[in-house]
Amino acid sequence: MAPYYIRRYQDRDWEPVRELFSKGMLGNTPSDFWPLLKKPRTFLVLLGVPFSLFLGSGSLILCLLSLFGLLAGQWLTFRHCIIQYVHDSLNADLLDIQKSYLSGRGSSFWVAECEVVGIMGARPAMRPVGGGNYVELLRLSVKRNYRGKGMARTLVQTLLWFAQDQGYDGVVLTTSKSNHPAQRLYESLGFWKSRESRYDLNWWLGFLPLSHYQCDFSSQK
Template identity: 45%
Template sequence: MAPYHIRKYQEGDRQRVLDLFSRGMTEHVPATYRHILKLPQTLVLLLGLPLTLFLASGSWLLAVVAGLMLLASLILPARHHWNEYVVSCLHADLADITKTYFSGRGSCFWVAESEGQVVGMVGALPIKEPTMRKKQLQLLHLSVSVERRGQGIARALVRTLLQFARDQSYHEVVLGTCMLQFSAIALYQSMGFQKTHQYFHSMAGRLIALPIFQFTHRLPSAQVSEAS
């Protein structure tokens, strides 16, 4: 197992970080496609359209071809959902990582490096909501390259972020993850994150019934201060 170390992001890491992020999101397309196929409205459509065509034309061939074409076309909303998310991030916080994550004390971006190559990443931004009484830090874009998973890199990146949050006197660390990201959910729960609620990131996500789960990690320092 090649060693790795975690360090702060540098501008020279930009292209590798963006590639890692984009590929990580694209990996969820097959699972999203399978999720769409299991939706009740999809099953009705897959059965109803071929049957309607058969009753109208009397041709089983036409009905089967239409069903297969519909089945193949359902990959499009799965791809669109993740492509839309990638594009929105590339035009938001990832447009200028240095400016977004290093312009103040309360934010940061780390990469895991092994043999001179970035193999993991995670970002941290403060949630700026003036009505909130708790100081919250948001965990963003946790990702590890496929070939380096299972080596504790993701866990080490999250630990680095949690330590940063404690050092910066945050009360909570929050994050959002898709309901289909089972390994990520298991990791967060094993590290003390608890699901607080769920929401839809976009209209596309709502249409395919794919919610985002929000998880919250209350920091020990915050719990002590509330008790005192």
């Protein structure tokens, strides 16, 4: 892996940052999709419709075709949801990164550079955390061929140092429940799972399970 260093965002990074975020989200789509198929509602649709067609027609081919059709439809629907989320993000905080992350004290945005191969933002947490003053990790993404080489760890450690320097009580973040490598990374850095929630998709895919993590500096002293 080529050498890299972590630095604050600059205006010339705008396009590479948005591109890296988009590719990172879409690249994780398959690993987030398959666990959804185990959800009761989705499982019922996948089995119930083909089975009903088989009972009604007696055709195994029709049954299998309907199953493959349902899988394809669910995949396309889920991918559309992710594309919509990416689109919304690109037109929200990632539209004006300077304003969203660098215009005030207590926020920042970093890139890992040899080219822009990793990104991460931080802003004061929107959701209250037990009366404490917490910063939220956002938009962490690493280029695919740089994953598993310690870059994400370096980025998160950069945020932890920043948060302590800024006087925060800790750091919070949200990740997909199916993203086990990310969860192992966070837990190795002192984060613990504080709660779970869900990101609603639609009636037949149900929801994407989310895990919320928290790192408290007081517990590390």
